[in-house]
Amino acid sequence: MWERIWVILRKEFIQLFRLPGMRAMLFVPPLLQLIIFGYAVTLDVDNAKIAWMDNDGTPESRALLARFKGSGRFQVVATPGSEAEVQSILDHGDAHAVVRVLPGFARDLARQRTAQVQVLLDGTNSNTASLVSAYAAGVIADFSNDVAPNQTKNDQTIKLMARSPGSMPVMVSASAAPSTRVWFNPDLRSRNYFVPGVAVNILFMVTLMLTAQAIIREKEIGTMEQLMVTPMRPIELMLGKTIPFALVGLADLVMVTAGALLIFHVPFRGSFLVLLFSATIFLLTSLGAGLFLSTISRTQQQANMMSFFFASPAFMLSGFNFPIRNMPTVVQYLTYLNPVRYFMEIVRGVFLKGVGVAVLWPQMLTLLVYGALILSMSALRFHKSLD
Numbered sequence: 001m002w003e004r005i006w007v008i009l010r011k012e013f014i015q016l017f018r019l020p021g022m023r024a025m026l027f028v029p030p031l032l033q034l035i036i037f038g039y040a041v042t043l044d045v046d047n048a049k050i051a052w053m054d055n056d057g058t059p060e061s062r063a064l065l066a067r068f069k070g071s072g073r074f075q076v077v078a079t080p081g082s083e084a085e086v087q088s089i090l091d092h093g094d095a096h097a098v099v100r101v102l103p104g105f106a107r108d109l110a111r112q113r114t115a116q117v118q119v120l121l122d123g124t125n126s127n128t129a130s131l132v133s134a135y136a137a138g139v140i141a142d143f144s145n146d147v148a149p150n151q152t153k154n155d156q157t158i159k160l161m162a163r164s165p166g167s168m169p170v171m172v173s174a175s176a177a178p179s180t181r182v183w184f185n186p187d188l189r190s191r192n193y194f195v196p197g198v199a200v201n202i203l204f205m206v207t208l209m210l211t212a213q214a215i216i217r218e219k220e221i222g223t224m225e226q227l228m229v230t231p232m233r234p235i236e237l238m239l240g241k242t243i244p245f246a247l248v249g250l251a252d253l254v255m256v257t258a259g260a261l262l263i264f265h266v267p268f269r270g271s272f273l274v275l276l277f278s279a280t281i282f283l284l285t286s287l288g289a290g291l292f293l294s295t296i297s298r299t300q301q302q303a304n305m306m307s308f309f310f311a312s313p314a315f316m317l318s319g320f321n322f323p324i325r326n327m328p329t330v331v332q333y334l335t336y337l338n339p340v341r342y343f344m345e346i347v348r349g350v351f352l353k354g355v356g357v358a359v360l361w362p363q364m365l366t367l368l369v370y371g372a373l374i375l376s377m378s379a380l381r382f383h384k385s386l387d
Contacts, residue, residue: 284371
């Protein structure tokens with residue numbers, strides 16, 4: 001049995017690596033994804049552009065301006081003197097926000113009253129607006145605590161106005177934020193959040209698409225009939241077809257993990273053995289799904305299209321980019337049927353939290369059950385297609 005499996009394994013490896021183009025396709029796209037998500041795709045706002053409008057003109061208001069400049073997060077690009085200039089700055093997108101110190105700012109501070117600072121936000125990009133709002137609130141809260149340490153937290157108020165083109169301004173009042181401590185990702189770098197997810201995406205896509213083409217390629221080049229008349233049993237052919245792609249997927253996972261650590265310095269606080277073990281369990285699902293697609297497709301083009309339509313919803317509903325808790329309730333329940341979701345939780349837990357089997361065993365068990373079911377159904381379908 002193992003001799004026959006080794007023969008098909010050797011054949012698959014030769015077929016995979018005999019062409020330089022195929023070798024590049026196995027390893028270059030994963031590296032490109034890692035670089036793109038590591039450098040280009042980021043939700044961080046490290047240098048927010050703001051316009052400063054000082055309607056008080058006192059040493060206290062200038063001290064607040066110095067606090068904004070010294071925070072390292074803001075760049076003052078304009079100093080409007082009228083409402084029309086503020087409108088023009090926001091309409092043209094010249095600044096992410098306009099910070100306006102209202103008249104009487106210093107007087108209210110001296111009398112221990114609520115000193116108001118208005119932040120007008122360009123709400124075109126809701127994520128950027130939320131981050132700029134939070135950064136501005138933090139700077140103002142720190143300034144409030146320094147200049148009036150004996151006042152209560154509600155004495156200093158920041159008013160935020162989110163504005164999108166064509167919409168009415170909405171004003172929201174929020175008190176100064178209390179002191180907080182962030183665990184697992186203290187700098188709140190989106191890169192630390194995205195890059196581990198890239199490893200999940202690469203392992204899923206590589207193994208799914210390669211396996212989906214495995215049987216179709218044999219049918220198209222006319223060698224499937226030759227395999228069917230050999231003494232090789234369906235289970236041996238299935239193992240010989242899937243094991244090479246599993247090894248390629250694991251190699252890509254190791255490569256991406258090394259790149260995340262060496263290039264982007266993403267923290268890795270857990271056990272690599274736990275990550276590798278979880279990836280092996282997850283391969284049951286991706287390989288099984290690819291094998292199933294290969295049995296119901298007639299051409300490699302059809303297999304590629306079906307892989308794309310299968311992978312896109314699974315990836316979008318995995319929590320890679322969009323938090324599952326923000327999705328509609330019905331969609332949240334649908335995500336429980338998505339194996340990629342559980343592997344995404346495992347990878348981020350191992351990378352950022354450093355948790356192990358004691359915490360992640362429910363996700364691992366779910367992956368094992370899904371993998372066994374999908375691989376079993378695919379094996380039955382594969383056996384029938386050969387018959």
